[in-house]
Amino acid sequence: MKSNAITELMIKDHIKLMKYLKDVEKNLGRDFGFLSNSFNTFQWTLEKHFFVEERAIFTSYNPNYIDDSYNFFLDLSKQHTLILEEIELLRKKLRKREPFDFNKLKDMLLKHKTFEEKKVYPVLELEIDEAEKRFIIERINDIV
Numbered sequence: 801m802k803s804n805a806i807t808e809l810m811i812k813d814h815i816k817l818m819k820y821l822k823d824v825e826k827n828l829g830r831d832f833g834f835l836s837n838s839f840n841t842f843q844w845t846l847e848k849h850f851f852v853e854e855r856a857i858f859t860s861y862n863p864n865y866i867d868d869s870y871n872f873f874l875d876l877s878k879q880h881t882l883i884l885e886e887i888e889l890l891r892k893k894l895r896k897r898e899p900f901d902f903n904k905l906k907d908m909l910l911k912h913k914t915f916e917e918k919k920v921y922p923v924l925e926l927e928i929d930e931a932e933k934r935f936i937i938e939r940i941n942d943i944v
Contacts, residue, residue, distance in 0.1 A: 805937055806857065806928075807921040813849050813944050814913050820845050821909065825902060832897055839894055843887055846909075848943050850880045853916075856939035857924065860932050872920045879912050 820842040827835040858873050886905045893900040928936070 804925050806933055806940070807917070807925055809937065809940050809944070810849075810853075810857075810921060811917060813852075813940075814917070816944075817842070817845055817849060817909070818913075821906065825906075828902060836894060839891070843891070846883075846887070850884070852940050852943050854880065856936050856943070860924075860928055860936055872915075872923060876912075876916065876920060879908070879915070883908050883912060 820838070823838040824835070824842050827838045854877065858876070883905070886908060890900050890902070890905060925933075
């Protein structure tokens with residue numbers, strides 16, 4: 801029986817990311833130190849999450865033929881880039897202590913999270929063998 805361990809681990813990480821995202825939202829309009837610290841924690845955790853996906857998970861997906869499911873990974877990489885660009889824009893505003901709108905980033909992340917959980921991770925679970933999954937899980941546990 802095939803396990804869903806990668807999906808379970810990554811969903812747990814999504815839950816952690818959403819908690820940090822809420823911490824940033826909670827600190828909007830508060831003392832700069834609180835906002836800066838919560839933003840730094842959120843960004844660091846998100847970058848580790850993306851690193852795990854791009855370096856441990858996606859590199860292990862090598863289908864025998866390219867189909868629509870493979871395009872998910874190209875879409876995901878583009879989404880990662882756009883999200884990181886948005887974070888950098890917000891970081892610049894934060895450094896200048898300018899107010900910023902967090903809603904665009906929040907919407908991007910929620911769509912991204914749903915896309916991964918509904919489309920990407922299920923494909924991985926079906927197509928990666930158990931030995932490769934164990935290797936990926938070790939890498940995930942090293943980082944998250």
